[in-house]
Amino acid sequence: MSENSTRRVRRDGGTAAVVRRGRPTGDRAAKRAELLAAAASVIAQEGYANTSLRKVAQRAGCTTGAVTYYFANKEELVTALAESRFDSFDAMLATERSQPDIRAILERWLFRNTGDPEFWPVMSQLLVHARHEPAFAAVIERRYARLRDVLAALLATGQAQGTVRDDIPADLLADQVGALGDGWMLMLPIEPKRFTASRVQVLLDAAITLISPPPGARRTSGS
Template structure:
């Protein structure tokens, strides 16, 4: 009687020996999304350094081997998580492109960042981790460049329509506004009481005021 093929044993990942078995049943994309959601929860709760494939598996209610079928190691999982986060940014920007006015962009950003309590903490953890991983840093740089490119095009359109100040180049405005948002994101996990929905909205309204053209005044004749 022929023997069943032995499972493939992979090296340690954060002290964990992982075993990759046969193809799991079910929808591949749905399972990946489920594991990314579990990883999000673990990182938001325990921090990046304390997150592990074992914890992700426990959060998702599966084995570590099931996780490694979809993601080779923690770095692979985190890279996929970062890609999925930037996909949400891209979807937000594309939706804003189809709507008039820059204010819609800020409103969608507000919905994205305040509608998911894990979004800011996880993104700040990923950004901090990228400093120590060249490959991961390259991923962040590539996706962020795309984000700023689309952001710049939306602001440039606002300048053409007269709704965004034109005395500062659109790419500089995009950099400045992105830096403001990143700063809020980095501080949110430490001072959540300063970022209530009402105050975040006030901050965004202030940002809109900063990029709105100054009202023109007519000289008396």
């Protein structure tokens, strides 16, 4: 128990330091989301290894005690963060599913021009850490498998429509595209200069060419 006699001095005197305490009818989920955003911001900026609960708390404008009030420990925070990132990714894919424009999907997947610019920086940090945090690796495994399934389904649709080469099974193609995305995700934050807007377009074109049916083959499938 270790005697914790705080017995703090009441510094209510003056207008300064109005410590907000007690029960502000907090929306637990909202506060958690707020903390997750702060955590993402810190990780994106400083990297996973340099991220501490203290920094997250500072970024969120509260004390470390508040952070551990909402997340039992660092692992839980990080796991929740991963889940939330995948959620937003899933949401993005869901909107696409109806109209499988392969190029648009790849563009979003690979370079995520839209939405959260911190997405890949955070994701890559989390991914490499996954290996050494079992509870976290489980999340990755589960959600990544789902992503690949969605991608495979999209590619299969493309194959049926003749916009995607069909000499490679859709699931294998999904794996390749997934790896491609992971690779770019990894290098993008490290070498931002390499990935200018125009270079990204060219890379995308090349990737599309890779998975498109060869000119001759398309005709064949059409005959």
